[in-house]
Amino acid sequence: MSHTDPDRYVTRLFRDDYPILQGLVASGRLRRAAVSLPGWDKATVFEPLVPVSAHGDHHLRLGYADLGAQIYALPSAPYAAVLRASGDYRQPAGIAGLQVCFGAPDLDAATFRAELRASLAQPLKLDSTPHLATADHGGCHATWWPNRTLILESGGDWFLALAFNLETRVIRSPGKSVFGIDLNADPALCIADSAGVARMIGPRHALLDGLRREHLDRPLAPKEVRVVRALGYASGRGPLEVALRDMLSRAEAVGVEKLDTRQLYARFVERSREQAALDWHVSWLPQALYRARIRLHRVDPAFSTQACHRHPSHLGIVRGRMFDCPLCTELQHRDKNAARNIQARTLAVHRHPR
Structure with missing residues (x-):
């Protein structure tokens, strides 16, 4: 297009x-x-x-x-475009290795901090490779x-x-689905489709949480903080762009809640992975869907967490991450229930626009 x-x-x-x-x-x-x-x-x-x-x-x-x-x-994709067009782009030496360490399971904060200090002890390197981008740029x-x-x-x-x-x-698949998305902090979001499948995207990052805790007692240097934020943002961006590519290939329509972004920024902005989720929700997703000619609906968020998706007229009880509906025989995950509610509201608006 x-x-x-x-x-x-x-x-x-x-x-x-x-x-x-x-x-x-x-x-x-x-x-x-x-x-x-x-x-x-x-x-x-x-x-x-x-x-x-x-x-x-x-x-x-x-x-x-x-x-x-x-x-x-x-x-x-835009991040890679900036690097491609920049002849004097400089990154920390060993940034690719730092990213591998950052994503390694069970790596402790002390080991990562040693690798980070060693990297930043060297001069910035002329490097226009988008190491922090996902492999296929989200389609x-x-x-x-x-x-x-x-x-x-x-x-x-x-x-x-x-x-x-x-x-x-992205190659469009013949079968189309209507998606509903619930934005959270942990996980970053939950996506439900027309088949009733609900997927959690972007769980917590143990190393990043450990670095935040250590930073309270043994503060990172300002240069170290900047690199950790960039790595944290990239680690949040990865699963979000995988989800975006899937929706670009399968979506007939996508629904998100009408949210007050001013309140969200107050909660999200200082946390790099959460900031990536918010940016994805309010900017990346709408623009990519627009270019792919996929309809985006912003639906009423009222009671999306408290109402049961199976019994929409009944409110349940939220206990931590679980949701208990008085008419259901089993507990549900609160985020999956909310995403399914948003998916149902999106389907209704998409099929019967006012």
Whole structure:
């Protein structure tokens, strides 16, 4: 599908560099633009009047101004596109090995920290390989348009809106399904399909949890924190993009809850894997479905966790991760029950639109 309107992915700029951004506005190198972006109605939008280039997972350059940015916090296809287009992209030496260690089962935090320190003791290496991306990029391909970059200011915070041409490259299966998605923190989400199958996506990461606990007593250095966040984000992105590819191949329609993202950001943003799930939910999934011409429905979230999917007019009791319906003979997992409720509501809206 050819298109000229860009797919935009928004990520954060570092707070320490806000004065630089304000200086760029004062000097005229960031010009206010009379455009708005979906979901950012209250943001002030600026257009850079200087070249934009990426030089690392945490390094953006506007003209001669260096800024910290979460470049790594993109879907795999756009992330790979940025690296392909960047001739001076630098990554920690041994980042591929660190990623293997990060994903190793039962690796203890002390061993990983030693590997991390050894890696960061070396100079950054010129490397444009997207080590942190998934192998097939979630079934998508992207081309970066650096000259269409925008900078957003909202509520005193600054964000980077990168522009891409996104294509979905997944073979569609003949059988179609309607999916319902329940967003959580543990697991990241639960997906139910028309066959009644509910899958948990993105369980907790033991090493990342261990590093967070150790950080309270033996803090990681700022450089170490940045790399761990990038690795954590990548580990969350992987299973989400596998799920996305499956839906791109099989979906007739996909349903998600209408959620207040301001509340979600307060819960999710400081935790890298959870941030990946939220970005997937509010940005990556809708854009990929749009390009694949698959309908996305946002359904009413009311009582999706408390109502039984088998007996929708009856409320049950939630105990921890379990759901107990008074009319059912067995307990259900609360997230699977919620995903099946969302799937049923999506099916009803899709079959009988108002």
